Amino acid sequence: MRTAALLLVSVLLGACGETSPPQAPLKLVRTLIVGAGDTAINGVDRSYSGEVRARIETTLGFRVAGKIVERRVDAGAAVKAGQVLARLDPADAGLQATQAEAHLALAAADLARYRDLKARNYISASALDARETTFKAAQAQAALAKNQAAYTQLVADRNGVIQQVLAEPGQVVSAGQTVFRMAQDGEREIAIALPESEVAGFKSGQAAEVSFWAASGAAAKPVAGRLREISPVADPVTRTFAARVSLKDADPQLPLGITATVRFPGGTAGAVGAPGLIVPLTAIFQQGERPAVWIVGAGNTVKLQPVGISAYTDSGAVVAGGLAGGEQIVAAGVNLLAAGEKVRVAPEATRR
CATH class of the missing domain: 2.40.30.170 (Efflux pump adaptor protein, beta barrel domain)
Incomplete structure (x- = not known):
């Protein structure tokens, strides 16, 4: 009898020594309420x-090559149509014009002489035609040389403002090289x-x-x-x-x-043209190759909801599918949760 009593006391003492493991505290999460009103992209300015x-902004340059000898305007200058902006050394162009005029005079004299010979039937019509062609070619060459001499002056063709100067006196430029940038009025x-x-x-x-x-x-x-x-x-x-x-x-x-x-x-200038919802980037959980969010459901248990993301912006992720609006989702710490886990929700969930 005494032995049985001792055994009973030892069992009771052993039971009193055993303690149950403490229950882990619920994770505290910050959430937000997704709404189709103020989170719609089409409502953002x-x-x-x-x-x-x-x-209209144009670049101005000489139509012939040469050495710039004068620049008459600076950056910021207001110019009028027909105003001379810069000049090239005209010496070479003048010599070419003189040469072309001399060839034209010679061709004109030859043409007059051949016309006189043809009137006397001393030459054939084909010989006169050849001189006519030579004269016309010389005439065109003289007109071209005259134009080339005029191209040594860079003239504004519109009213405007000089935005930038890209060449200076003494610089040799090629035909078409930009000398000025001009903003037209x-x-x-x-x-x-x-x-x-x-x-x-x-x-x-x-x-x-x-x-x-x-x-x-x-x-x-x-x-x-x-x-x-x-x-x-x-x-x-x-x-x-x-x-x-x-x-x-x-x-x-x-x-x-x-x-x-x-x-x-x-x-309408959002990341996409169609209506959508914006959620913080911290709320996105990558499930394999598909993004998802944690939805807080009944009893504060979380479940994973796959979503479609149409774009990532500075404001957050643009959700194109998977959320209808009104859901309470976890806004941060998404990588620490598991499906079906019960959580504690921080007071006053933020509405996006």
Whole structure:
């Protein structure tokens, strides 16, 4: 009897010594509510910085080769049509013109003599035709030499502003080599650069609003514009696409080079043209080769939901499928979760 009592006491003491392992605390996660309202791409306005440029910008150069002996304008100068901008050394062109005139005079004298001989039937008609042809060739050569001599003066063919000077007196230039860059007077545009992650959402003719940094008071009112063109090739250095926004009812004398902000209202300039949802990049979980998000369901348990991503932008990932809006998803720490796991949700889930 005494032995049985001792055994019972030892069992009770052993049971009291055993403790159950502590339960692991639930993981605390930050979530957000995905909504089709304020997360729709088509509700986002996009703004870009640009500068005022002329609608037509041309390069000016001599039509003949030679040595520049005079440059009459500097960068920033306003020029008028017909104004002489620079001159080449005219010596060689003058000699060529004199030579051509001498050949023309000789051909004219020969033609007159052959016409007289033909009138007396001393020569054939074919001999006279040959002199007629020689005279016409000499006449054309003289006119060409005269034009070449005139080409030693570089003349502005439009009113405009000299943007850049690329040659100096004493420099020998070839025919067609750029000497000046000129912005013609008239219509003004805004030059902007579109990121490669967003360019697919733009199209020609899209409405825009343009405001100028230097404007104040009534002049600060935005000017209506329209996207005129987008370069099909990205800049090799910046990886952006050059675009031009034309202005409506803008002052044609708007100063060139001033800074402007171009805003595309309505957000049709998003990364994609179709409506979608934007979620943070930290909410994307890569499941094999397909992206997914963790949805917090009943009882705060998480489940993995595959989604389609149409583009990645600075604002987040553009979800094209898999989410209907209104879901509560995990916004961070997605790599630490497992399917069916119960979590603790941080207070006040953020609405995207």
